[in-house]
Amino acid sequence: MVRIVDSELDQEDLPSPLPMSEQEEWSDVVPIPQDDGRHPVCPIAYKDDYREMTDYFRAIMAAGEVSQRAFDLAGRVIDANAAHYTAWVYRKKLLLDLGLDISSELDWVSRISERHIKNYQLWHHRGALLELLLDPKGIADKTQDERMQIPAIRRELQFVGEVIDKDSKNFHAWSHRQFVVRLYGIWDQEMAYVETQINQDVRNNSAWNQRYFVLTANQPADVFVLTDDVADKEIAYVMDKIKLAPNNESPWSYIVGLLMRHAPNMLYERLLPSINALAAADEYALAVSSTPFFWSALVDIYEEQAKALAGAEQQQAEVMAFASEACESLATKYDPIRAKYWEYRKQTLKTASAC
């Protein structure tokens, strides 16, 4: 959250070596020094160039000056302190008021982004620019392939892709990627992208989350129905990935979460046989049955199954006993850091089955 940024300016944005107070271009502006009161709290020991730049920036922003120099200065202030929230607002206003080129502004964001890649404002500015550049209504009649050829869309996916290549779990980049996919309805290619990312790092939870997004978000809310075919395909995919690294929370929580939300009965009808088979296969038995995620999934599955067995007391008690044993194994053997939680969970199972 806290980034220590020593501002380096782009080559083309390099200020002239003269202080602003000695530059002809700024001679008509009376800088407004910071009013930090008589006893500042947490004062920052600014570098001279930042102090001067913000003194001039206060003056022109207070006046609401609409000019190219104001636009450029806002950019320099942002690059020196990307969390300067009013500078972003002003820059966007100037961009529109001056009728500047949106595409060039996206290029500018790309150029400064490396220094501020975890800054919320930068990503939101980018999203707002994209909407200005390409109205989704204008491409409504185009096919997915045609959309993928539109330069604005290609550039955006390339930009996000490069950020993810450098930091495959960048929260902002994945969020922006969802925004672009949804805005322009370019769903067809996204599952392949997700799979490439999961193949590169099977523990990348951001990519697993994107899998859920691609599978379920491509339709109005509450319309998604998980069919047997899709569920089987997802279960098979997850099993393959668990084989690669059994002690990896992501695929376990992905499949349990997906089924629990969209088709809880499939937890015990379809997932349970698959994971039991995996845990019984010579090659994987040891690794799978010693990961806490296997046992934790069993607790969730049996608990769900017990709910469905209301009325069938004997069968229900049997399933609850399995769940209870799984809690016991977790508490004593496979997940000792959460021993107290699994003990508590075991108690709540008992209460549930007594109801």
Add this chain to the structure above:
Amino acid sequence: MATQLAVDSHARYFRICLSGLPHQMTSLDAARMTFVQLCLVGLTALGKLDEVCSAEEKKQMIEWIYGQQVLGDGTELSAAYCGFRGGSLFGPHDLCDYVAANSANVAGTYSALCALLLLGDDLSRVDRPAIVEALRCLQQDSGCFAPHPGTTERDPRFIYCACAISAILGDWSGVDKDAAVKYIVSCCNPDGGMTQAPFQESHGGHLYCCVASLALMGRLDAIPDQQRTLKWALQRQNCGYQGRVNKPADSCYSFWVGAAVELLGGHDLVDAAAVSAFLVQCETRFGGIAKFPDEFPDPLHAALGVVGFAFCNPDGFPRMSPTLLLPESLVDRLDIKAARRSNNGE
């Protein structure tokens, strides 16, 4: 013997930060108010605020904070800009033809109110109607909040700020609670965690903002499956807490996730010794707590690390409210009802 925190070193660290930060922290310039709040939170959680800051110094800090207040001028145009700025780099207060040049921010307002309370101020100079009106302007149709006008940013951080502000001021007329609750429920991920927007990855920081907002609104019951959310939060502990699945432990989540666990009734289910041991590894020799072991400290990780440590070792420290980053004694005195643990299902 129980793990100990280097209380005096950390008190010294927060005191030094209040006196000044190096130029490498220029990126915090627009959020200075939050760093003031965090230093005061750290000192309060250590039980050292009165020892380290004289009454005179507290008065001076109160003046600086009020110096950041953007007052209402009664016009509709400026309403959304009122509250407290993130610091003194904006403005000036009286000379702006362009109103956005001197914009408050809900995070600045939240931090300022908390900091004022920690310093013993009675909030009598706070422009309450202007702040409440600003919140009303900043809430979106989705139920989520923008931090200030002119941005497309919206996420649960700002819902949390709006709820905390409303609870502190005892005036909820700026928040449409039902709409806010609806947005938060849409952020519940099927894995049990919570996110910044529908379909995004579960994240410990946003989990805190969502859960604490619901607690402040008295609506924890709106979480679709509280047990599953509690489980997701507890699963984040691998020694200390991580913020997301398959990420390394990071000291600040001892607060973000630790406080969510408290609010969900999981206090007794945490391996407190493991969290404490991790936080001690993140302590630095000259005071302060870093994000990870062997890194440089910063006020955010230091303050949240101290509060997270105190959740795990309640006997040695003043009790801090998991909803508001204020001591519970203060919350009780102010009668901020929703922030009390007794109202949160314990």
